[in-house]
Amino acid sequence: MITRIHIHGYRIYKDFNLLPNPKMNILVGGNDAGKSTLMEAVSLALNGRIGGRSVLEELNPHWFNTELVKDFLAERADGKKPALPEILIELYLRDDDELQVLCGAVNTAVPTNACPGVFLRIYPNEEYQDMLDDWLKTPNALLPVEYYTCEWRSFADRELTKRPRVLSVATIDSRTVKSSAGVDYHLRQILSDHLESTEKAEISLGFRTVKASMTDGALATVNTRFSTLGASLLAEPMALAMDQTSRTSWENVITPHVDNVPFSMAGQGQQAAIKISLAMKRHSAKVKIVMIEEPENHLSHTSLTTLLDRVEKLASDDQQLFVSTHSTYVLNRLGLNALHLLNRNHASKITALDPGTVRYFQRLPGYDTLRLVLAKKVVLVEGPSDEIIFERVFHDVHGLTPMAASVDVISMRGLALARCLELCAAVDKPVAVMRDNDGIEPADLRVPVEKWLDSKKRELFIGEVSDGRTLEPQLITANGEGHLRDVLGITPKADLVTWMTREKTEGALLIAESPKGLTAPSYMKEAAEFIQNA
Known part of the structure; x- marks a missing residue:
């Protein structure tokens, strides 16, 4: 339904564009990445209202992008006369027959794009020009929104007074109940759509x-x-x-009741599930766009699984879904191929992920994929002992912990290396991967994953076969058996390799916490240097 979202000057978005998938869109990002703001902007442009109230009733100076306001004030201070900041939200729609009434070329697309669409613009009201001129003598960051107005129009340049029936939208925010009665504006909309005239x-x-x-x-x-x-x-x-x-x-x-209990008194997880079900019922063709914020909130793992099953079952080609989440489980279940990674004014979209890789992570819903996606830089290791030792090596090389350097060390926990590298490449993530050689020449181990490697951003680090098959003999080769026995407190009677292999995590903790020096295996040191410079 929505083919492009353009937001200019609204809250976190200075100038933002997103090309949604036609069916499922999963929005992820760190705190303040703009997930909720994006959904709010879409709802504004579709409804011409926010939370059931008119735009001008809710308008306040904090709606305007702070960077644009700052630039405006700087130009005024330099003696220039820039235009006052404005807000523009444009929704470009698929060229369906039922949407032709909204079709036109009144939009900001370059080159000209004649298509169905709607826009909402907030700008200075010329009727208050005298007041605006007076305010401009001593401008400040709190824009005089009292002197602003709003227009809501189609791309055909026709004024909209109410949401077109063909653009029905359902918004489900499971984070909170928005009214004291427990039935918010959005639920009333959904219920209304299920009733005949x-x-x-x-x-x-x-x-x-x-x-x-x-x-x-x-x-x-x-x-x-x-x-x-x-x-x-x-x-x-x-x-x-x-x-x-x-x-x-x-x-x-x-007000609706659930099992003879008022809706407002039902659990918030139950409320969210009911809203989602009502909005997505297959016979409810009136609801074309469904926006769900953080469906994982207030739900146990079992209830979340049931809810996601319901979302997948009810999803149809007639509805476009936008789901924001902080849950790896939600991301893995609904599909990595629908991912949009938001980072304030920028959105990254996975476009080349193999369907087999998507299914692979869907079968492993417990793996922390979201952590991998959101990390600034990643080091992938095979297990907990590798993770512990690498953090010590990184600190020895750079004088700070990996996390302090925005490097997230993540265990693959037996996952296929090729799948992990493909995902990292899809989101353009800097990554250093360390693995055991297992008695195989490193050059041979590189071949299956060569296409995902990039000497500047993604690289594979493997110890030489002559230094040992796994981490433990690699450490012995680099430090000498006597030094490691001293660090670990292992007597000469015990076989060092056998003990370290059996007590992997305990040995790694003793090495990491030891005040004695550690000589890192060369491949680990190289990985630490690579990821810091990536």
Whole structure:
């Protein structure tokens, strides 16, 4: 449905573009990467409202990108006259027949792109030009949003007053319940989409009748007494009656129940699951775009598994999904090929990941793929003992821990090296991989993964066969048996290689914590130097 998202000047996004997948989109990123802001911007452009309220009611100076505001103030200080900062959110849509009413070329695409779409623009209101000129004499970072206005239009340059029916959207935020009644604006939208017009009219008429019956029933006695008070100016009778205005429409007072319990009192995990199910029901073709924020919140592992099963089962070609998550399990289950890695004003998209690799990680939902994806730099090792020893080597070489240098040391835990390297290449991740030679020449071990290696960003480091098959004999060769026995406290009677192989983690901890010097195996030292400079 949405083929391109362009955001200019809104919150974290100075000038941002995203090309979504037609079906599933998984948004991941560190804290403040812009996942929630992206969904909020899409909802703004689709609904012309935020949380059920108009844009101008909610508009505040903090909506504007701080970098753009800073640049504006700097130019004003230099005596220039730059235009006041604006916000623009554009949604480019697929060229479907039902969307032709929105088709036009009123957008910022270069070259010109005539297609269906909508945009929301927030800009200075010319009617307040005198006030704006007065503010510009002493401008500051808090823009005068009172003098701004908003337009919501289609690419055909037609004003939108309500969301086009063909652009229905459901937003499910499992992080919090947004209203004291426990039924937020988005849920009311979803429920409304499941009711036919005739059903809505019948409910409205019935509710109006109930309110009228209150006037003739419980309020009748009170009104009889009020009529004798003579409180009005000209002695007209005063009475109480149920409010029949839209403020008390049935949508605002009728609330769903779950197993005879009000929706607001159900667990938040249950609430999220209900919202997702209602939004994604196959017969609910009215909902074209579904946005789910952090579905893992408030759910046990079993409940999350059930919920993801439901998402996968209900997903159809008629709906486009956007799912933000901090969960590796969610990422692995829904598919790495749908990943968008957000980093403030930039988005990386996996486009060349082999379907077999996607299935591989889906079968291993417990592996911490998200940690690998989000790390700035990665060192992949075969197991915990390699991880512990490498951190000591890195500190000896650079004088600080890997984490302090933004290097994440991650154990592959038996995963296929080629799959890990393919994923790192897909997200353009700097990575150093260390592995045992297992008695095979390093040159031969490089061949199966050669296409994923890059001498500047991704490299494989393997100890020489002559120095030993695994980490333990490599350490003995580099340091000498006597020195390692001293470090580990191993008597001459015990076989050093056998002890170190049997007590891998314990031996690695003793070596890492020892005040005695350690001579690193050459391949480990080379890996430490490579990743620091990558």
